[in-house]
Amino acid sequence: MNEHDSELIAGMLENKGYISAEDQNDADIIVLNTCCVRETAENKVFGLLGRLGRLKKQKPHLIIAMGGCMSQQEHIGIRIKQRFKYVDILFGTHNIHVLPELIDQVENQKKQIIDIWSEQKDIQEGLSVKRFQSVRAWVSIMFGCNNFCTYCIVPYVRGREKSRRPEDIIGEIEELVSQGYQEVTLLGQNVNSYGKELTSGIDFADLMVMINDIKDLNRVRYMTSHPKDFSDKLIKTISHLPKVCEHIHLPVQAGSNNILKRMNRGYTREYYLELVEKIRIAIPGVSLTTDVMVGFPGEADADFADTVDLIKNVEFDSAFTFIYNKRQGTPAAGMEEQVPDEIKVARIEELINLQNKISLRKNKLEIGKTLTCLVEGPSKTNINLLSARTRTNKIVVFRGKQDMVGKPFQLRITGCSLTHLEGEVIPAE
Numbered sequence: 087m088n089e090h091d092s093e094l095i096a097g098m099l100e101n102k103g104y105i106s107a108e109d110q111n112d113a114d115i116i117v118l119n120t121c122c123v124r125e126t127a128e129n130k131v132f133g134l135l136g137r138l139g140r141l142k143k144q145k146p147h148l149i150i151a152m153g154g155c156m157s158q159q160e161h162i163g164i165r166i167k168q169r170f171k172y173v174d175i176l177f178g179t180h181n182i183h184v185l186p187e188l189i190d191q192v193e194n195q196k197k198q199i200i201d202i203w204s205e206q207k208d209i210q211e212g213l214s215v216k217r218f219q220s221v222r223a224w225v226s227i228m229f230g231c232n233n234f235c236t237y238c239i240v241p242y243v244r245g246r247e248k249s250r251r252p253e254d255i256i257g258e259i260e261e262l263v264s265q266g267y268q269e270v271t272l273l274g275q276n277v278n279s280y281g282k283e284l285t286s287g288i289d290f291a292d293l294m295v296m297i298n299d300i301k302d303l304n305r306v307r308y309m310t311s312h313p314k315d316f317s318d319k320l321i322k323t324i325s326h327l328p329k330v331c332e333h334i335h336l337p338v339q340a341g342s343n344n345i346l347k348r349m350n351r352g353y354t355r356e357y358y359l360e361l362v363e364k365i366r367i368a369i370p371g372v373s374l375t376t377d378v379m380v381g382f383p384g385e386a387d388a389d390f391a392d393t394v395d396l397i398k399n400v401e402f403d404s405a406f407t408f409i410y411n412k413r414q415g416t417p418a419a420g421m422e423e424q425v426p427d428e429i430k431v432a433r434i435e436e437l438i439n440l441q442n443k444i445s446l447r448k449n450k451l452e453i454g455k456t457l458t459c460l461v462e463g464p465s466k467t468n469i470n471l472l473s474a475r476t477r478t479n480k481i482v483v484f485r486g487k488q489d490m491v492g493k494p495f496q497l498r499i500t501g502c503s504l505t506h507l508e509g510e511v512i513p514a515e
Contacts (some may be wrong), residue, residue, distance in 0.1 A: 090224035097214035115149040119157035151175035153465040160244035180206040220272040222269045231275035269305035278315035298327040314352040321412040333479040337377035341396030342389035373403045373478035381410040381430030383421035449502040481506040
């Protein structure tokens with residue numbers, strides 16, 4: 087979602103006449119699109135701002151703008167005013183679309199502009215977008231979140247859920263297909279709750295049917311799915327839609343009922359395990375990935391053991407694993423029984439080692455199979471190889487020609503590592 091916001095920002099700047107600079111030292115404007123989900127991200131931003139301050143002294147005409155989730159927090163605005171007075175523009179998550187106007191104000195008034203909206207008034211359609219990829223495209227279907235997990239800052243910086251109209255979503259995807267895009271990923275903090283506040287009566291399952299019917303679209307993905315809203319209707323619907331990929335990112339966060347309740351996740355481990363079973367029965371061969379957090383306040387050894395047990399039980403294809411850290415303004419930050427850092431580190435290492443063994447074992451099971459893969463471009467780790475993606479969201483590197491990019495091919499899987507598969511092209515008969 088953050089990456090797609092950056093595409094919007096880049097699109098608006100190009101529409102205003104800017105072109106991308108190869109080096110930040112050559113830029114006339116630098117925009118930081120920030121995240122505040124984890125403390126490490128905030129620390130990186132402040133470090134970067136310090137370096138940009140030195141560049142600003144060398145180039146007084148340089149415009150420095152900062153937006154995104156981090157900007158939306160009140161204490162950040164105060165800190166920018168006090169310590170980073172050379173930041174020209176501070177804008178939030180709800181008013182990305184006014185950035186061109188804010189740039190004009192800075193150029194005319196020559197003073198710092200801080201413009202943070204408390205909520206998004208209306209969804210802005212038709213904004214210019216500079217897509218960073220040529221084969222796959224992000225498409226936001228909704229904004230905000232209503233779940234208020236106790237560790238999460240997102241509802242406070244992204245606001246309440248607002249769904250785009252189905253016709254606007256379909257129109258955007260049809261335009262992308264006309265431009266040659268083969269795959270779209272639908273974005274939302276909780277895509278499963280799409281449409282709840284719309285009067286059309288169309289829910290996420292209905293929307294998926296409409297998108298599946300778009301001519302010449304090859305693949306559909308979506309993220310993120312909240313387990314508590316993954317309905318039987320949705321499972322049945324996506325199991326019958328040929329363009330919807332067999333990959334579901336289903337964040338579990340913890341395997342302990344005690345911790346899930348403290349997190350305000352809205353489900354139990356028993357419910358989650360039953361949901362996984364229903365999905366795997368309905369969608370054979372489905373790839374399941376997840377998010378897992380360790381060290382949440384009150385997490386005892388028994389709670390962590392429950393999480394380890396769940397990981398062993400489900401056997402996810404991969405998992406994003408995180409250490410809990412406090413987010414100012416969230417209920418969990420004030421909870422007692424904060425877990426010591428040394429225990430968090432030991433637990434995350436154990437979890438990562440376990441998941442790596444599972445991921446590698448599952449990748450090895452792909453060897454010998456022939457899979458339909460969409461070629462995306464050069465490999466990020468070896469420019470002599472191409473990178474393709476399976477329907478189950480696994481990366482396959484192989485030797486091929488540049489004209490294969492953007493097309494589906496049958497690849498025989500010949501090897502693997504922890505992070506990707508290796509393959510070879512099946513010659514056409």
